[in-house]
Amino acid sequence: MEDQQSFFNFLRMPPEMFNELLNRVGPRCHKIDTRYRKALESGLKLAVTIWHLASGDKYPTLQYDFRVARNTISMFIPEVCQAIVEEYKDEVTPCPTTPDGWRTVADEFQRKGNVPHACGALDGKHVAIRCPANTRSLYQNYKGFFSVVLLALVDANYKFLWLDIGGYGSMSDSQIYNASEMKECLEDGTIEFPRSRFHA
Structure with missing residues (x-):
């Protein structure tokens, strides 16, 4: 929020849009903590996914940018993408039927x-x-x-x-x-x- 232009340059969207996306998609991506490890926050998973989609960076690069293991990234990016599709599909791509x-x-x-x-x-x-x-x-x-x-x-x-x-x-x-x-x-x-x- 302190540097909205940098936020926009990084994620290709303003903070308000990211927060709206997080509020809608976050619950679909949420995992619970276990005795072995804490679950990654939905906001982090969404940010990694959006940056991957916007930049095309590969998982090894994302691993160093976000300090998340590449095998973990490879597991949650498809899940977050599917959550975005499920949440927005009916209002974003409504095909006329009449x-x-x-x-x-x-x-x-x-x-x-x-x-x-x-x-x-x-x-x-x-x-x-x-x-x-x-x-x-x-x-x-x-x-x-x-x-x-x-x-x-x-x-x-x-x-x-x-x-x-x-x-x-x-x-x-x-x-x-x-x-x-x-x-x-x-x-x-x-x-x-x-x-x-x-x-x-």
Whole structure:
């Protein structure tokens, strides 16, 4: 709190946002002390996780930055990430399921970009990985490196509406979409696109 700019530079968020995140996610990450050792504080685990996500620092570097053993870090970072997803998923990535919801998205595309009848922008992003053993051709993409694909649908304000993460690097966006939950929901009517305004 004494140097908020340094706090922001370090964790890429102001102290107020960190505290709000801690209040919501902290209880999901809390462990109880045992006779053998004291549990790490939720705030420390959250700070290590956010710094890892913001900087990309590897566990051995984090171990010296935060004075926490790398094997411990490797255990709690996935847990904290999952806790963040579980806490925020319904309010951060709400995919419309009604015609009126999709019309709102389409109207925003029309207003902001003069693009009519757009219910979202869909694209994939290759995320570089180390090649898992015995899977060379599955994860090697057309750019020549190993990756998993993040396929996302966003609205006119770049807000995520739907995500598919983990497609093989060798797969195209259309292959991932064709095997996705999104396509299945569109076909079975779970997600109701509005009828065309020009429909007779």
